[in-house]
Amino acid sequence: MAMANNRTIKIGLWGGHGGQPRDISHPPGTLVSVTVRSGDAIDNIKFTYMDIDGILHKEEWGGPGGDAHDPIYLEDGQYVKEISGTYGPWSDVPALVTSLKFVTNRGQIHEYGVAGDAGSFHVPLINGQITGFCARVGDLIDAIGIYVVLP
Numbered sequence: 001m002a003m004a005n006n007r008t009i010k011i012g013l014w015g016g017h018g019g020q021p022r023d024i025s026h027p028p029g030t031l032v033s034v035t036v037r038s039g040d041a042i043d044n045i046k047f048t049y050m051d052i053d054g055i056l057h058k059e060e061w062g063g064p065g066g067d068a069h070d071p072i073y074l075e076d077g078q079y080v081k082e083i084s085g086t087y088g089p090w091s092d093v094p095a096l097v098t099s100l101k102f103v104t105n106r107g108q109i110h111e112y113g114v115a116g117d118a119g120s121f122h123v124p125l126i127n128g129q130i131t132g133f134c135a136r137v138g139d140l141i142d143a144i145g146i147y148v149v150l151p
Contacts, residue, residue, distance in 0.1 A: 079130070096143070
């Protein structure tokens with residue numbers, strides 16, 4: 001899905017080529033929460049989003065490894081305006097997502113994993129907000145991409 005509607009765009013994937021493709025099944029309108037499990041890499045991402053028709057959807061991708069972190073709950077008027085991260089080799093895997101950083105419009109910063117040095121991505125949004133994710137996933141998050149709703 002390249003375009004969910006005339007205001008939603010899909011950006012990415014960043015990371016490796018392993019795992020299986022994962023994507024949302026409904027055009028995203030608002031990101032409600034994000035939870036990450038991580039250790040030396042990103043093991044799991046769980047998120048809840050509201051689609052453009054106002055229906056809530058939950059997704060969870062990845063395995064049970066790593067440490068559980070507190071969820072990011074986005075309050076009314078709060079949204080993720082920036083994502084960045086790193087990817088590279090881990091154990092015997094040629095490339096996967098090793099760290100993620102989310103920044104909200106209220107200045108909250110949430111960081112997970114351990115920064116690698118093989119590759120990185122950084123998507124700061126001047127306008128718009130991150131409303132969902134797509135990925136390649138096995139027991140870990142091999143690659144990640146985002147959905148952005150533009151104003």
